Each structure stands twice: as structure tokens, then as C-alpha cells.
Amino acid sequence: MEALYGEAAANATQRFAAFDIEGGVLARIPSTFTFGTQYFGYTIAMIAPCYAVWRRDSSWRWRQLGGVALTAVSIASLLSGARAAFVFVPLLLALTFGLERGFAGLARSGVYAVGIIGLALAVLGIGGGALYSHVSELAGGYATDIAYGGLVQAITSAPLGTGTGTNTGPARYAFADPQAFTAIENYYAKVVYELGLEGLVVVVGLWASLIVIGGRIHRRLRGRPLRSCSAALLAFVILIAVTNVKGWLVDLDPLNVYVWVFAGVLMKLGVFEARSSPAEVG
Structure with a gap:
């Protein structure tokens, strides 16, 4: 990693952090971003538009390109x-x-997911069983310490909230003793810590509204191209609502822009269909 990115990339890779899993190595890659998590956010966001192009673009060449791009960004x-x-x-x-x-579609996605994971493991040199054990153990820790533990910590320490921005990274420098800063990864727990339980109700209501309204729009769409697009965008919004339990990926560039752009497009797909010609809808 250091030979590829140079010494200055150490700060963007947690000192070239890598995980040794059964002989293989999973290294943090920042790409052109300032931190590896931002690159992960970018790649996962690009799955939605790539899927939409692959499934329903009017050009055969663009559909083929979309399929290749979908596989590439997934891997x-x-x-x-x-x-x-x-x-x-x-x-x-x-x-x-x-x-x-x-x-x-679920059956097909399973076959597709197994294929891309197999390709990724072949590149990394990691065994499937070892990866499963590693990720399962990690998921269990996240569920206990971050998803549940973080929320309980926020509710017990600041049920009424401490103010907007008080649980952000830069906020630690506002303390006389930076060690007194309480770092919380769970996005919903951060909401409680900053805005209180009433703020949590508002934020959860916002995400629930996006999902419910997006679901209604998806069901009402008749045109196949737009349904493919709505499926990809709605799935992305649902995923981000789920990832919020683990961390605050939604606050990082560039995902903090893509989330709201994609949600806005999803909300307007019904209008796009109403303005389309019958040929475009079919």
C-alpha cells in the first residue's frame, strides 16, 4: 500500500491498516478520497445507478456497460x-x-452475490469459511456494542440532548480535556446525544417516511425502466437507514450528497412517468 500511495497516505488508511484473514489480506483503500470509508460509501452508492442502466437503458451497448459497471463497483x-x-x-x-x-429476483441476486464475493475472495486470497467466521464475529460485536450499547449509552447520558454538533469529530477539541469527549458510532444514538429522544423521533420519522413514500411510488409505477430505477433507489435508501445503526456513513462525503439526491429522484419518479410518452413508459 505504501509503495502504491506513498507515505502521505498513512493518515487516510489508518496507518495502512490491513486485516489478515486466513492467509489473505484485506487492506483499507482510500482511492482518491481522504479516508477508506468514503471510498466504500462511493462504491456502494454507485450500485444503484449502474443497476438502473444495466436493467432498462434503451441502448443495448449502455445496458452491457451498465452490467460491467455494476459488477466492477460491487467487487x-x-x-x-x-x-x-x-x-x-x-x-x-x-x-x-x-x-x-x-x-x-432474490434467487438471482443470491447467485450474483456469490459470484462477486467469490471473485473478491480469489483476489484477496481469503477462504470463504474464514471470512464468514470473521464477519459473523464482527457483526455480533457491532450489534451488542454499537447498535444496542451505543443507543443505551446516549439515552442514559443525554436523554434531552446536548446540542447540535456536540458529538461530531471536531467537537472533541472544544473540551478542555479531549478525553472527556464521548464518541458514539451509531447514527441514531448520535441523534439522541445531540437532539434528545424527541430528535430521534423526528429523524426516524424522516427515514420511515422516505421508505414508505418511496415504496408507494415504486408500486404505482407501470413503466419497466422507471420501476428498475425506483427499485435500485428505494433499496439504497433502505440500506442507508440500516447502516445508520452501525455508523454515520450518511454524514461522510460523498455519500452525504448521494443519499439526498437519490431520495429526491425517487420521490419524483411518478412525475417523470406521468410526463413520459406511452412508448417510453412501456
Whole structure:
């Protein structure tokens, strides 16, 4: 990694952090971003538009390019060094295929996910069983310490909130003793710590509204191209709502822009269909 990116990349890779898993190495890759997690966020966001192009673009060449791009960004996400990718990439693919095609889509997504994970493991030199054990143990720790523990910590320490921005990274420098800063990874727990329980109700209501309204729009769309697009965008919004339990990926560049752009497009797909010609809808 150091030979490829140079010494200055140490700060963007947690000192070239890498995980040794059964002889293979999973290294954090920042790409052109300032931190590896941002690259992971970018790759997982690109799955939605790539899927939409692959499934329903009017040009055969663009559909082929979309399929290649979908495979490329999915594998890139798995190779980014974010271990959560091995959970969230298959989940996003399952949601996307399932929303568009139902049970048949879920079966197809399973085959597709196994294929891209197999390719990624071949590149990394990691055994499937070792990866499963590693990710399962990690997921259990996240569920206990971050998803549940973080929320309990926030509710017990600041049920009424401490103010906007008080649990951000830069906020630690506002303390006379930086060690007194309480770092919370769970996005919903951070909401409680900053805005209180009433703020949590508002934020959860916002995400629930996006998902419910997006689901209604998806069901009402008749045109196949737009249904493919709505399936991909709705799946992405659902995924981000789920990842919020683990961390605050939604606050990082560039995902903090893509989330709201994609959600806005999803909300307007019904209008796009109403303005389309019958030929475009079919």
C-alpha cells in the first residue's frame, strides 16, 4: 500500500491498516478520497445507478456497460477494506433485485452475490469459511456494542440532548480535556446525544417516511425502466437507514450528497412517468 500511495497516505488508511484473514489480506483503500470509508460509501452508492442502466437503458451497448459497471463497483466495494461491505453489498443487491422481481429476483441476486464475493475472495486470497467466521464475529460485536450499547449509552447520558454538533469529530477539541469527549458510532444514538429522544423521533420519522413514500411510488409505477430505477433507489435508501445503526456513513462525503439526491429522484419518479410518452413508459 505504501509503495502504491506513498507515505502521505498513512493518515487516510489508518496507518495502512490491513486485516489478515486466513492467509489473505484485506487492506483499507482510500482511492482518491481522504479516508477508506468514503471510498466504500462511493462504491456502494454507485450500485444503484449502474443497476438502473444495466436493467432498462434503451441502448443495448449502455445496458452491457451498465452490467460491467455494476459488477466492477460491487467487487470494488468488497475490496475497499471495509469489512461491512461483505454484509451490505449482498444486502443491497438482494433488496434491489427483490423489489423489482420479487422472489425470482432474490434467487438471482443470491447467485450474483456469490459470484462477486467469490471473485473478491480469489483476489484477496481469503477462504470463504474464514471470512464468514470473521464477519459473523464482527457483526455480533457491532450489534451488542454499537447498535444496542451505543443507543443505551446516549439515552442514559443525554436523554434531552446536548446540542447540535456536540458529538461530531471536531467537537472533541472544544473540551478542555479531549478525553472527556464521548464518541458514539451509531447514527441514531448520535441523534439522541445531540437532539434528545424527541430528535430521534423526528429523524426516524424522516427515514420511515422516505421508505414508505418511496415504496408507494415504486408500486404505482407501470413503466419497466422507471420501476428498475425506483427499485435500485428505494433499496439504497433502505440500506442507508440500516447502516445508520452501525455508523454515520450518511454524514461522510460523498455519500452525504448521494443519499439526498437519490431520495429526491425517487420521490419524483411518478412525475417523470406521468410526463413520459406511452412508448417510453412501456
